[in-house]
Amino acid sequence: LAMTLNGMAAGLADLARTNRAATADLNAAAAEIRASAQEQAASVEEQFAAVQETAATVDEITHSGAQISKRASEVIATAQAAAQTARSGLRAATDTAKAMEAIREQGEAVAGNIVALSERTQAIGEIIVTVNDISERTHLLALNAAIEAAAAGESGRSFAIVAAEMKLLADQAKAATTQVRGILGEIQRGINASVMLTEEAVKRAAAGKTRTDATVRTIEEMAARVE
Template sequence: EVGRLAGTLNAMVSGLSELARTNRAATADLNAAAAEIRASAQEQAASVEQQFAAVQETAATVDEITHSGAQISKRATEVIATAQATAQTSRQGLRAVSDTARAMEAIREQAEAVAGNIVGLSEKTQTIGDIIETVNDISERTHLLALNAAIE
């Protein structure tokens, strides 16, 4: 029974080790995806900033042209406001991606802690198996001594 228990514990440790490997792989994939999202958000933020600067230059030029420049200026101001809102939204998105990356890092650290615990349990299971083997060996020898004593 103890041998079966040790076998079952070893199987459980193997399953937990596989689960830890799977968690590590998933965490790595999530970290890669978060990095890609962060890079994309940074590119979009840079593009929005460039567009914002271009819109401001256009607004200044339009003011200098003619009376119809007033209408164009009004439209450019609206575009600037939209660009600023977009830039703000991009910055918020970048912060959200940063927060997600930090959360992923915390998950990775927790997964590594679980893996460490699993390794510790595996070592303890191995020690228990060694003790069981020693007890079985002593039991066999005791049985042989009792048999020899009974024969004598």
Template sequence: MLKNTTTRTRLFLLMGVYGVALLLLTAVALWQINVVSGEMGGAVVMMGTAVVLLLILTTACGLYIARTITQSKEVIESTVNDYNRFIERVAKGDLTARLSVNGTDDDLNTLGHNLNGMVESMTRITNQIRDASANISVGAAEILAATSQQAASATENSTAISQTSTTIDEVRAIAEQAFQKAQQVAEQSLYTRDISQIGQQTVRNTIDSMAQIKQLVDGIAENILLLSEQTQQIGEITATVNDIAAQSNLLALNASVEAARAGEHGKGFAVVAVEVRNLAEQSRQATAQVKAILNEIQRATNMAVMATEEGNKGVEVGVQLTGQTGASIQQLAASIAESANAAQQIVASAQQQMTGMEQLAQAMHSINQATIQNMASTRQVELSAQELTTLAQQMEAIVDRYKLK
């Protein structure tokens, strides 16, 4: 402003000098004209008049310039004091302070308008900061409440997940034991199935053997019956021989009688008759022994026939029992096979269940880890919300230092 005033003073001086020079030039021009026209007296008068006017104008310009400089200095000092008081109020936080500026268009008024505009902008910004701080405080409080509730829920979830994980681990251990037991049962079922198959084969072999035994017994029975028939035939032959021996003995006796009657001529015939009688006696004795032997053979044959019949019946019963046993073993084998298949299915299901429990345990472990990380993140958000609340309170405290109304 001082620089502007000095410039204006210099401008006024130049204008005064320019006016004086103009008057001098005018006076000189008029003088020359008068000289040319021969009016020397009028020129002198006019020149004196111009000098007087010039002195008056110069004096007036000097007085005006001095008065202007004095007034500008007072205005500048007053304006600077007003600006200092304004700046002190603003520095102390009073944003209601305003500068009173007139309508003149100079640098000080422009500065005053700019300062008022700056304080108004500061007032608007401070109000916006206060509103934002209040909103931040409310939002931070809501975030803090939400994060606290979320942290509590996350803690409960973590506890529940930990308990669930423990339960799943126990169930997985039980499932593993069930799988091992099912595997043992399956192995035992397979072993039992193999044994039942061996039993079935043994029963089939036994049935075949019993059939062969039955055939052999039937053959023996037929042979014994044939032997019995032949023994009967031998008995009949022996009876015939015994009859012949008796008749021979009778004939020998008659021959002996006739030989005795013949005297000397019948001695040779008597000897033959004695020999024949001896042979007949021996034949009778032999046939008696053969008969006795045949009786023993017949008795033994009858016993053998009865034994073979009983044996045949026993074989038939054995075949029936063996067949029933084979059927029972076959049914048992079918049941064992079904049990083995069921055991295999149980093993497969137990294995799938164990795999599923393992996957579930891993998933629960991952969920637990994620929950722990979520708890840490929630705790971090909670701390950030607390810091944000503190920061908002600090901002409100700073804004409260300013007077806005």
């Protein structure tokens, strides 16, 4: 019985050692599990912080995207308004170019009419020279007739009256031709000035047409780029 008890005691001692070893192993495993749990908790906290940071970044991106979208809409609206303005400017410039061309054509027509009027004025001047020559001859004939009537005495009185009327008519014709010549001179000077002004206007209209064409091309390029 003593031997059996001794054997049982030895077995219990072995069992106690085994239990202590197992307990130590369990304690070590528990420590490892605790450390791993702490590491995982720290990792979870880091991941949670990263998720929060990512969420904040996404919110900022969303906000920025909304602002960019709003700004893009404003830019589109501004571009559309600019394109509309460019089209309006293009129509206005085209109309201006047509008006400048019409002014140039009208100026050339006016210049042609003025030249024709100048030629007619010169023809009138030639006629006035002829009329003035006739009035001088008539005045000379009236003077000779008056001399002859005076020499004829009483019988030439009626002829003297006719001669006096002829002389008066010749004087009036000469005075009228002098007045008309002065008026024609003024008209001719006015015509010459009008010709110069018309030629200058035609040149300016042509230059304006050239500049307007350049403006039209520029506006067309601007409108195309805006669109």
